[in-house]
Amino acid sequence: MIRKANAVWTGAGKDGAGKLTSPSGVLAETPYGFKSRFEEGPGTNPEELIAAAHAGCFSMALAFGLQAAGFTAEEIRTEAAVSLEAEGQGFRITRSALTLNAKIPGIDDAKFREIAEGAEKNCPVSKLLNAEITLDATLEG
Incomplete structure (x- = not known):
């Protein structure tokens, strides 16, 4: 059994942004980035x-x-x-x-x-x- 998810990142580390997608649709271009990971910004991490x-x-x-x-x-x-x-x-x-x-x-x-x-x-x-x-x-x- 293999489960997959994809990440697409654009831009630099701190100012860039990413989107996560999974085949199930639970993650559908779900945003993540510096603020959602190291601060309290919107999105996941x-x-x-x-x-x-x-x-x-x-x-x-x-x-x-x-x-x-x-x-x-x-x-x-x-x-x-x-x-x-x-x-x-x-x-x-x-x-x-x-x-x-x-x-x-x-x-x-x-x-x-x-x-x-x-x-x-x-x-x-x-x-x-x-x-x-x-x-x-x-x-x-």
């Missing part, structure tokens, strides 16, 4: 997209892990906070902090944490990222 991919991948991995253990989540809410830090002349993604809040009927906290930690280690996006990944998991009653 690669780190936001990585955070969305990580949160989505982890949530799905958790759902499958729960299913394999005989549980079904009422709700899984995951936030991924991706950190971009200066490194030498450039930047590096150093961390993806996952915050999980889940409602799962019939599960105890120990089993919940075991399955959540397995999902964090085994989701394909976690395996891809060469950064510190943390998980703060809360089982809601």
